[in-house]
Structure formats: C-alpha cells, structure tokens
Amino acid sequence: HVEIINKDDKLRVLKFLRRFFFRDEPLNQSIQLIPEGEDSTCTELEQYCSNASFENNMSLMAVSASGTIVGVLLNGKMDNPLSNEEPEYIRSCKNTKFKKILRLLHHLDKSVNMDGRFRDSKILEVRIISVDTNWRGRGVGTTLMGKTAEMAKEQGYHYLRADCTSVFTAKMCERFSYDQIYKINYKDYVDEDGKPIFSPASPHVAAVSYIKKL
Ligand code: ACO
8 A cells, every 4th residue: 555654654654665675776776876786875866855755745655565665765845946057966966877867867957957848847756766675566656656746636736757767667757648858878978088978778768757746
C-alpha cells in the first residue's frame, strides 16, 4: 500500500534511498557517486533529498505487507528561479561528482524555464523515484506516480514536472500523458574538451524534462 511520508519516516526513507537510488540511479551509477562496496553515503545527496520533502506531506512510500519500504517518491514544490545564473549552492558544492549532477539539473531547469511560461504556475516536481530492485517492473513506480498526480490535483497544483534521467521513468511519464518539453542526449552533454560528462549504462540515453497540465 501507499503511505504519505512524514518527518518521522525520514531516517528509514534515507536508509532505503542509500541502498538503492544513491547507487543505481543512472547518473549516480555512471559517475560512481557512492564508492562501491563501502558503507558510505553522499551527504550532499542526503541534503538534497531532505530539502525535497520529508515534511510537506506530498511525498510517498510504497510499503509491503510486512511493513518494509519497497518504493519511494519524493516530491517538492518547484521554486521559481530569480535568474538563470548558477545558484550559490551549486557553485559552492564541494563534492565534485554531485556538483556535476546539480549542474545537469540546473541545465534542465534553465531550458524548461527559458521563456518564463511557467513563472506564475504552482508546479509539483517529482524529484526522486526509487523502487527496491526485487520489486521492479511490477507497477510500484507507476502506482506512486498515479497517486502523486491525484494529490497534486487535490492540492491545487497547476502542473506536475519530472526530469527523467532513466528511460523507465520517461516511459511512465509517456504513459501518464506528460508532455516532453526538453531533451538532451547524454552524448551531447559534454565538458570543455567535448567529452560526455555522463555515460550511463544502456538503455539510458537521455535526460528528458516532462510536464503535465493538471
Ligand atoms: N526493463 C524494461 N522495462 C522496464 C524495466 C526493466 N528492467 N523496469 C521497468 N520497466 C518499464 C515497465 O515495463 C513500465 O513500462 P510500461 O508502462 O510501458 O509497461 C515502466 O518501466 C514503469 O514500470 P513500473 O513497474 O511501474 O516501475 P518500477 O516499479 O520498476 O520503478 C524505477 C521504475 C523507479 C525507475 C525503478 O526502475 C528504479 O528504482 N530505478 C533506479 C532509480 C532510478 O533510475 N530512478 C529514476 C531516476 S529519474 C527521477 O528520479 C525523477
């Protein structure tokens, strides 16, 4: 079943995400954000997750009959950027690997907000979605996305947004009739020497921003 995450769930949700998302989200995996085989974490990503949404009553977890978390979806209200400049929290990020990810997310943000058409809209962002490897391909992610849309509508949001770094989340957005508003192929997102910054494993080839009018 699906439950709304509250602040008391924070530690067990983070534990779940450390085990799965931190290691197997396509970008995290491609740059080995978390060193393999170690009981380590990425404090900057933990902070990002916490900023996203343990207290807004808009994030969800799927729980098995035995009470174990099998899926997590963290949502957050989208901030309207004051400018297109790289924000201070990205410039000052000391973790060079995580900074690469923040920069790609900022690149997507700029592209989505380019003409200011969403400036006055209330938008809920799907920021993190993760399912236990043993439960994948069984509709858990789709259920969490469906419930998010219901909640967002009830709370008066105008749009839902998701930046999909995984082809599987992109599939879900297509199925829920989201509109693709920006796409960059990983091979075209390059550093100053023209080398791709991320080369995720197949079948992930692009980061795609989707939006759905509610
Ligand atoms: N191979 C092929 N297709 C797959 C696979 C697979 N291994 N896994 C899921 N799919 C397809 C499903 O067939 C379905 O497509 P359909 O609607 O056309 O039938 C779609 O992906 C969604 O399937 P679900 O079963 O609802 O998704 P699941 O519960 O497996 O969760 C998720 C998908 C969250 C992406 C999971 O694979 C995961 O945790 N991956 C690692 C973390 C990650 O990449 N997160 C997303 C990053 S983007 C973001 O967070 C906004």
